[in-house]
Amino acid sequence: MDIETRSKEVADTCVEGQLDQEALLDSAADANLQSAADNLTLSIVEGPETEIRAVGEGIGLETLESGKVIGPADRRVRLLHDLSGEKRIWLARAVAPTLGQNDGVAEEFQAVKIFLPVGHPAITRESKREERAQRADLIGLRAYLARVRARVELATKLDHLNIAHVRGWRYGADGWPFAEMEYINPRNGYTLAQRLREQGRDGFPWDTIITWLLPVTDALDYARREHRIAHQHLDTDTVFVTDQGEIKLLGFSLAIESREPRSVLFAGGGPTAGANPEGSTDPATAETTFRRDVFALALLVYQLLTGKSVYEVQSQQPNTVPRPDRLNDDAWRVLRRGLAYPSELCPTDAGPFLAALDAAQCPGTTVAHRRNPILKRKWKWMPVAGLGLAAILSIYWLTTRVNKAPEPTPPARIAQSGETAPGLDITPPSTVGGSAQALEREADLHAFEAARRVDTQVAYRLYLQRCPRCGYEREARAAVQRLETADKIREIKAAFETAVLALERESRGDRGDVARSRLDALAALAPDEPLLTTGRLRLVLGWAALAQASLDKADLGEARRWLKKAESLQVEHPELKALAQRLDQVDAEERIKRLDADAFAAVQRVHTRKAYWSYLERCAPMCNHRAEAEAALVRLAPANPVLRDRLSDGSQGPEMVVIPSGGFLMGSPPQEKGRYNDEKLRPTLIETSFAIGKYEVMFHEYDRFATATGRTLPLDQGWGRGRRPVINVSWQAAVDYTQWLSQQTGHRYRLPTEAEWEYTARAGIAASRYWGDDPDQGCAYANAADLDGKQMFVGWTVMKCHDGQIYTAPAGSYRSNDFGLHDMLGNVLEWTCSLYDKEAPAPIQSCQQPAEDRQFVVRGGSWNDEPRNVRSAERHRSRANYQDYFLGFRLVRELP
Known part of the structure; x- marks a missing residue:
C-alpha cells in the first residue's frame, strides 16, 4: 500500500473518531505510517481501581518486532x-516522550522485559468465548499484573553495586506491560x-x-535484609562478570511465571507440571523464597565445580x-545443606552459607581476605611490573650507549635476523675472506651508512x-x-585538507566525498x-552543518x-543524535500536517456536524483547519426557529424550538442492542x-413559579440550582407549572x-x-x-x-441533536403526558389524565x-405522585 493511500485511511479513521492525537504522532513517526488502529491491544486505565480494557485482536508476543x-x-x-x-527481553532505546518537548539527546540503551502470563488467552471485545470466561480472564490478568507491578516497583528500590538497576514499571495504552532495566552490554564481559x-x-x-560468588551473596543478603525481596531466578545466565571483574546480578526479582524448584536430595521431588523456566510471581512465605535463593546458589556452586549441573549428573x-x-x-557436608531444599536444613542466608563453605574448603582463609580479589591481583602482578620496568630501563640504557658509539660495532645481528629496523646501527657480515673482501664490505657499509644519513629515495637508489x-639491498629497498x-x-x-576546507568554509558537500576518499x-x-x-570528526x-x-x-x-x-x-556523536531527533520531529510535524489536511478533506466530503466535531476533537493541538471547521458548524446549525414568550411581568419565558410536522418509525427494531x-x-x-x-x-425557571404560587422549593441535593434541570418534582407539579406558564403568557403550555x-429526540x-x-x-x-x-459508584x-x-x-452543557435540542438523552428523565401501555399506543398529540393503577411514561x-437506558426508544414509567433526584420535565407549547 503506498503512503498516499495509507495517509487517506488514517485521515478517514480520524474523521470517524477512532484515532487520537497520540496515535497520529505515532503513525507519523513510523516510516510506513502504520495505523494506530493496527496496534491496539489490551489496554489498562489507571485510576482508583485498575480497569483492564480489551480493544484489539490480541497481544501475542509474536506481534513484537524490531522497530516497534x-x-x-x-x-x-x-x-x-x-x-x-x-x-x-529486548534491547531498547527511549524515544522522545512528546514531540516538541525534548531538546536534549535521547537516552542510551536499556533493556526491557515484557510481562504477559504464559498461555493467557488474548482478550478481545469480539471474542467468541463466553462472557463469564472472559470476565475470569480479565480478573486473572488484573491480579497477575498487580503482583508483577508490585514486584517491579519493589525491585526499583534495590541500590547495590552488584545488582543491575531496575528503572521502573511501564504500562501504556498499547497494552504492553514491561519493566525497564539497566542494559548490560554482553560484549563488555560474560555470563557464567x-x-x-x-x-x-x-x-x-x-x-x-569464590571470587565470582562472594558479590552474589552480598547482593542476595542486601536485598533480603533491606527490602525483604528474593532473586527467585538465580542461575549461570543471571550472573554477569564484566571485563573489569565486577559482578552484576541480572533480572533481580523480575520473574514471569511460578515454579517450584526440583529437589535433588529427596526422592519424588520434581518440577511442578507446566513449570516455566522463569521464577515466581506468586506470593510465597519469606522463608521459602530466601531458601530458594540459597538452594539456587548451592546448585550454582556444584555446576561451577564440576562443569555439569546436578540435574545432568542425576540423569x-x-x-x-x-x-x-x-x-x-567437610565442604561437601556444608554444600549438601544448601542442596537440601525444600527442607528446613537449607539455610535462608546466602552470605553465612558461602562463608561456611569457604571455611570448610580452605581452613584458615577468612572471608575478608577473599573479598578483595582485585587488590590481590594488583600485588600479584607487582613483581611482573617491576621486571617490565627493569627491562624498559635496560633497553633505554643500551639504546643510549649505541647512539653514543662513534662507529658501528661488529656484532653480526644482520646475519641472525636477516633485516634491521630503521634507526639501529647496521654491521657487516663477519669477515670470512682476505683483506680485499673485507675492504669491499667496509666500503659497502660506508655507502649504506651514507644513504641512511641522508635518508632520501635518491640516496638509497x-x-x-x-x-x-x-x-x-633488502634494507635499502x-x-x-x-x-x-x-x-x-x-x-x-x-x-584531504584542501577538500575538507572547501566543505567547512564554502559548504561544498561534494568536496566532503573527496575528503572521505x-x-x-x-x-x-x-x-x-x-x-x-x-x-572523520571534521x-x-x-x-x-x-x-x-x-x-x-x-x-x-x-x-x-x-x-x-x-x-x-560516526553514528553516536551527540550532535548527530540531536540533529536526527530534530529531523524526526520536523518530519513528524510535516506528516501530521499532511494527515490533518487529509482528515479535513474527508470531513468536508461527509459535511455533517458530527464529522466536524470529531475533527476538532481529534486534531488538537495542531488543527490547521480549526477556523474552517468552526465556520462549517455555524452554517450547519439547526435552522429550526426559536421563540420566547413574555411573562406578565415582562420577563422572558423558556426558549422553545419550533418542530415541523412529519412522520417517523416509533420504537426500536428487533436487532437494536439493549x-x-x-x-x-x-x-x-x-x-x-x-x-x-x-x-x-x-431550577431558576421553576423557582420563579414556586415562589409566585407559595410552593416549597424542590430540593437540589446540594448539586446547585440556577441552570441545572429541576429535580424532585412530581407529574402533577410539572403540570401545575405548565398551567401557570400558560396563564402568564396567554399561550397553551x-x-x-x-x-x-x-x-423530537x-x-x-x-x-x-x-x-x-x-x-x-x-x-x-x-x-x-x-x-x-x-469512580464513585463502583459496579x-x-x-x-x-x-x-x-x-x-x-x-x-452537551451537543444538541439535529433539531437544536439539548439533553434529550441523559441528565434527567422527563415526564410526558401519556399513560404507559405496553401494547396500545397513547394518543399521538393529546394528553391523558391520571387514572387509577396507571403510570405515566x-x-x-x-x-x-x-x-442501555439512554436510547431514543427506551420507555420508563412512574406514578404521578412520584418524585426523585433523577426526574424532571420539558415543556411543549402548542402553536396556532
Whole structure:
C-alpha cells in the first residue's frame, strides 16, 4: 500500500473518531505510517481501581518486532533487538516522550522485559468465548499484573553495586506491560553460562568460584535484609562478570511465571507440571523464597565445580548426587545443606552459607581476605611490573650507549635476523675472506651508512646501483618503500585538507566525498594515523552543518542526505543524535500536517456536524483547519426557529424550538442492542407542528413559579440550582407549572406526549441514539453513567468515556441533536403526558389524565442510567405522585 493511500485511511479513521492525537504522532513517526488502529491491544486505565480494557485482536508476543514502539506516552521505547530469543527481553532505546518537548539527546540503551502470563488467552471485545470466561480472564490478568507491578516497583528500590538497576514499571495504552532495566552490554564481559560453555567443561578452581560468588551473596543478603525481596531466578545466565571483574546480578526479582524448584536430595521431588523456566510471581512465605535463593546458589556452586549441573549428573546416575572432586568432605557436608531444599536444613542466608563453605574448603582463609580479589591481583602482578620496568630501563640504557658509539660495532645481528629496523646501527657480515673482501664490505657499509644519513629515495637508489655487490639491498629497498609511502601520506593529507576546507568554509558537500576518499586511502596506508580520527570528526561536523542549514530551509530530503553521510562515519556523536531527533520531529510535524489536511478533506466530503466535531476533537493541538471547521458548524446549525414568550411581568419565558410536522418509525427494531420488549416498532405521524423546550426546565425557571404560587422549593441535593434541570418534582407539579406558564403568557403550555417526545429526540435519526449506535461516543452529547461516575459508584455499567459530571449538569452543557435540542438523552428523565401501555399506543398529540393503577411514561434516561437506558426508544414509567433526584420535565407549547 503506498503512503498516499495509507495517509487517506488514517485521515478517514480520524474523521470517524477512532484515532487520537497520540496515535497520529505515532503513525507519523513510523516510516510506513502504520495505523494506530493496527496496534491496539489490551489496554489498562489507571485510576482508583485498575480497569483492564480489551480493544484489539490480541497481544501475542509474536506481534513484537524490531522497530516497534511501546510504552506509556511519557516513557515510550523502541524495541531494537530480541535478547532472549523468546521476545521476552529486548534491547531498547527511549524515544522522545512528546514531540516538541525534548531538546536534549535521547537516552542510551536499556533493556526491557515484557510481562504477559504464559498461555493467557488474548482478550478481545469480539471474542467468541463466553462472557463469564472472559470476565475470569480479565480478573486473572488484573491480579497477575498487580503482583508483577508490585514486584517491579519493589525491585526499583534495590541500590547495590552488584545488582543491575531496575528503572521502573511501564504500562501504556498499547497494552504492553514491561519493566525497564539497566542494559548490560554482553560484549563488555560474560555470563557464567558463557564461561562454562567456553572454558568450564571440567569445572573451575575454588578460588575462582569464590571470587565470582562472594558479590552474589552480598547482593542476595542486601536485598533480603533491606527490602525483604528474593532473586527467585538465580542461575549461570543471571550472573554477569564484566571485563573489569565486577559482578552484576541480572533480572533481580523480575520473574514471569511460578515454579517450584526440583529437589535433588529427596526422592519424588520434581518440577511442578507446566513449570516455566522463569521464577515466581506468586506470593510465597519469606522463608521459602530466601531458601530458594540459597538452594539456587548451592546448585550454582556444584555446576561451577564440576562443569555439569546436578540435574545432568542425576540423569546419568539416578538417585545419587556424587561429591565434586574439587571439594573436600567437610565442604561437601556444608554444600549438601544448601542442596537440601525444600527442607528446613537449607539455610535462608546466602552470605553465612558461602562463608561456611569457604571455611570448610580452605581452613584458615577468612572471608575478608577473599573479598578483595582485585587488590590481590594488583600485588600479584607487582613483581611482573617491576621486571617490565627493569627491562624498559635496560633497553633505554643500551639504546643510549649505541647512539653514543662513534662507529658501528661488529656484532653480526644482520646475519641472525636477516633485516634491521630503521634507526639501529647496521654491521657487516663477519669477515670470512682476505683483506680485499673485507675492504669491499667496509666500503659497502660506508655507502649504506651514507644513504641512511641522508635518508632520501635518491640516496638509497644511488646505493642500490652498487648491486649486486651491495650487502644491504633488502634494507635499502625497504627504506625506499617507506619513503614512498611517507610521500603518498603527505600528498593524501594535503588533498584531504584542501577538500575538507572547501566543505567547512564554502559548504561544498561534494568536496566532503573527496575528503572521505582521501581518508580511506590514508587508512589503507597508515591505519594508526591520528588524522583519521580528527579528519572523520571534521567531516561529521561539516556534513552536520549542511544538514542543519537544509533543515533551516525546510528541505528535509537534503537534510537527511547530509545527516546520513555524517552518520556513516560516526553514528553516536551527540550532535548527530540531536540533529536526527530534530529531523524526526520536523518530519513528524510535516506528516501530521499532511494527515490533518487529509482528515479535513474527508470531513468536508461527509459535511455533517458530527464529522466536524470529531475533527476538532481529534486534531488538537495542531488543527490547521480549526477556523474552517468552526465556520462549517455555524452554517450547519439547526435552522429550526426559536421563540420566547413574555411573562406578565415582562420577563422572558423558556426558549422553545419550533418542530415541523412529519412522520417517523416509533420504537426500536428487533436487532437494536439493549432493546426491551415494550418498544414495538410502528409508523407514527405528527400532523401538527409544535414548539418544545430547547432545554429541560431549569431550577431558576421553576423557582420563579414556586415562589409566585407559595410552593416549597424542590430540593437540589446540594448539586446547585440556577441552570441545572429541576429535580424532585412530581407529574402533577410539572403540570401545575405548565398551567401557570400558560396563564402568564396567554399561550397553551403542556407536557409532551410520548410520540412528540420521541419524534423530537430522534430529530430524523433512525439510529438508537441521535449521535449513532455507539454509546461510548455519547459523552459529548449526553450526561449519563460514565467512567467519571464509576469512580464513585463502583459496579456501574457505563459509557467508556468521560462526560465531566457525576450528577446533573447545567442545561446545554452537551451537543444538541439535529433539531437544536439539548439533553434529550441523559441528565434527567422527563415526564410526558401519556399513560404507559405496553401494547396500545397513547394518543399521538393529546394528553391523558391520571387514572387509577396507571403510570405515566417518562423518557430520556438520566445521569445515573446505564447505556442501555439512554436510547431514543427506551420507555420508563412512574406514578404521578412520584418524585426523585433523577426526574424532571420539558415543556411543549402548542402553536396556532
